[in-house]
Amino acid sequence: MEYSNPEIPEGINTSKTNPLKELVILTVGVIGAIFAIVSLLIFVVDNFADQIPFEVEQNLPMSSFTEMQGVEPLPPYLAKISQKVINSFNLPEQMHITVHYVNDDVVNAFATLGGHIVLYRGLLEKLKYEDELSMIIAHEVSHIKHRHPILNASHGAVIGLALSFLGASSGNSVVNDLLGTTSMVTLMKYSRENEHLADKDAIDSLVKIYGSAEGAIGLFDVLNSEYSDRGEVEFFNTHPLNKNRTAEAREAINHSRIINSVVRAPIPSEFSRWLKANKIEAKETKKVRID
């Protein structure tokens, strides 16, 4: 009996698919599917979270700010301007907004669950005009008006849960990273839309109060000098880039034909002096920026 091995024909046990083509198809397909699922989840959650009464939000135990480090009673000037801004919004009756002042170097302000707005001394010190302060408050009031804090918290919970289920079942770190990044980018896109909306509302409020939206541009200039986002990509940010926010504000101003010849009221020098005099020197602790 004769024994022999034939020459093995090539390509029997392997596929001829171009690996790059497969990479593109799979990546685009999977990212597209995750984007669609996350967007759908956001849409569904939005419809449910919207129904949560504002009182429920206000009664959440986390809404207590009195114990937060550096919280001080709201200075009368801030209270006056806040009230002016809140009045310009026509908020529903039960939507009560509380503004807090934090004596801390952080250059930031944020709105959170229960209608609370937190203003940091670090940001207030940088302002020159009253309408810039109003712009900050109006931006945060708009977030609360549109229920953004409760919506964001709901998205975080639902999408986090969905991801942990998917991640546990796939068990592959590369795929988990892709799932996480795509969901994050989708949420960021949603967050940027909210910021645009808040900016737009805030500009409307400025126009209502001052007849000018110059404060918006002034505020974005302050933010730009504080956090330069040069070289950053908007796609990977929760907030629109400052230059885009400025451009949008200018466009809104042009669009509504606002006459910008109003004399802008500066921040009263007594208030600036008060801020300086009551400054708590930064401790050795690391400052964490919160949004």
Next chain:
Amino acid sequence: MADLIILVTLLALGYGFGRYSESTHYASIRKREKTLNAIPAIASRIPPQGNPNFDSQLVSGSVVISVDYFKRFIAGLRNLVGGRMTSYETLLDRARREAILRMKEEADRLGASMVFNLKLETASIHKGRRNKIGSVEVLAYGTALTPN
């Protein structure tokens, strides 16, 4: 952003080096297969009948090949949607053929004329932290028949 750059760099490195090593490996496999074709490897368990003048010896060859980042990435996505794991097909094809070649090379050193009862075994080794890197081992073994 930095993560994305790292990912693309790793994919490019995996693709570049993976393709290069695969094509050189295939070239070497084809060349050696031609020379060693004179020693047939037969899967039959029954040795040739009617010719008792053979010495029989166990010969084996094993190889371990690692997955590159690019292949792993594609396979990870494939895991989600299902379908043919094309990126791993060439990997296993290379590993099987290389293991048989190494076994035949040993048989050649012994002066064997053929290898009987060829068997193949596959094991995945070193899965690494969170299944990050995987490699595959293929072992080929059989009975070398050397005319005496």
